[in-house]
Amino acid sequence: MALLGSIATLRAQVPDRDQFAAAFAYLADLDRADSAIRRRLAAMAAGVTERVELPGGSFALEQVYEARRRTDGFFESHRRYIDVQVIVEGEELMEVVELSRATVSEPYVEERDFIKYADLAGASVLRVRAGEAAIFFPVDVHMPALRVPDGSAMVRKTVIKVPVAG
Numbered sequence: 001m002a003l004l005g006s007i008a009t010l011r012a013q014v015p016d017r018d019q020f021a022a023a024f025a026y027l028a029d030l031d032r033a034d035s036a037i038r039r040r041l042a043a044m045a046a047g048v049t050e051r052v053e054l055p056g057g058s059f060a061l062e063q064v065y066e067a068r069r070r071t072d073g074f075f076e077s078h079r080r081y082i083d084v085q086v087i088v089e090g091e092e093l094m095e096v097v098e099l100s101r102a103t104v105s106e107p108y109v110e111e112r113d114f115i116k117y118a119d120l121a122g123a124s125v126l127r128v129r130a131g132e133a134a135i136f137f138p139v140d141v142h143m144p145a146l147r148v149p150d151g152s153a154m155v156r157k158t159v160i161k162v163p164v165a166g
Contacts, residue, residue, distance in 0.1 A: 001140060002126075003134065014135065026158075027133075027160075062158045078113045079115070080163065084162060086158050090155035091127065091128060095124065103117060
């Protein structure tokens with residue numbers, strides 16, 4: 001099931017550290033205030049997503065956006081990649097539910113490694129703040145990028161896609 005916490009906490013909890021090596025190297029660089037990643041994210045305009053290739057088949061999607069209202073959100077999952085969703089600035093809500101509780105609304109799209117699910121009640125809600133991350137595995141149907149009711153809607157974030165082992 002999904003993991004949530006600081007980068008240090010997640011590093012200690014992932015099941016296969018070698019599989020996540022590129023992601024954690026990228027995150028170590030992101031943690032430095034003067035890093036190229038930080039400068040890139042700080043300069044990005046709202047609505048922009050940039051893909052950054054990482055070693056071992058991983059890649060990062062650096063993005064700036066306004067978090068959406070719950071009614072505009074959707075549940076998703078992936079088969080080939082694990083999501084490491086890291087909030088750099090701002091905060092957002094993310095909902096998560098186990099795959100066995102979800103109903104597919106749009107079938108798997110291989111080119112995007114994406115499955116969309118019907119909305120459902122009773123998902124767990126995570127509040128993820130700057131400096132925190134959530135890891136979603138293929139069994140974690142998740143709805144990220146949701147607006148915090150009393151918070152700023154602007155989010156700077158990176159989603160690292162880690163290939164599923166095997």
